[in-house]
Amino acid sequence: MGNQTTTALKNMRNFINLLKPKSSPVDLDPILKVIPELEQLNSYSLSGIQVLKKLYSLGQDVVNRKIPGDFVECGVCNGGSAAAIASALGNTERKVWLYDSFRGMPATREIDGSEAAKYVGRCVGAEEKVREAMRIVHFPEESCIIRKGWFENTFNEPLPRAVSILHIDADWYDSVMLSLKTFYERVADGGVIIIDDFGHWEGCREAFYDFIAQRGLKPLLERFGHTQAFWVKGRVHNREFTHRWDIP
């Protein structure tokens, strides 16, 4: 290759380099800049970092809108999603209530689908891992209440009075239905209800549709990821948003 061609190539490369952003996309990520610990939660959750970031944003959203109440998660496993949401609530008075058998997934029924039956007894989380995840995001231990056992038992123990954010990640029809029946009334107006398995498990979706039909609710359902759905209690339209690309 002649000297002239080499110089021309070098100049072209230099020009292309000038056009490239100076930092990597991760450096530019506004959420990871504020909470870099979220990346460490990846190994404590079955969801990926993108989902954890959205969950964090939803936690921030209820704090910014000053919605009163605690955070409840039904289906915690090793605490990754719980810690992602809790990290947004850290400097508030809010408590975190976490419900899990820590014995894996319970039995399925026909409504959950044949694929679901293969997961009975799987996803066994550990309370100590949950506490570890909470420490990563510096969430105060005394504000974290872990209710270990099957929902049908632990939901009979004293419950939070008001809930600002309810995250249901419990996969099967009965678990999701019981979570909705137990906590929906306690969610404050403007609070956020997240259903993790809407797109993944048929039984979860059936429970959601049965619950809203029974109550005559018509939630304005928002989706993210391949499976997550959420709505803001009492919200009937999205017309007021100026930043329409943000999570409402």
Ligand SMILES: C[S@@+](CC[C@H](N)C(=O)[O-])C[C@H]1O[C@@H](n2cnc3c(N)ncnc32)[C@H](O)[C@@H]1O
């Ligand atoms: C998909 S995992 C939760 C994943 C977790 N949120 C994360 O970030 O990785 C579902 C959890 O729900 C729990 N679970 C489902 N139904 C339950 C029930 N009826 N009672 C207690 N725990 C239940 C299981 O023990 C399991 O740990």
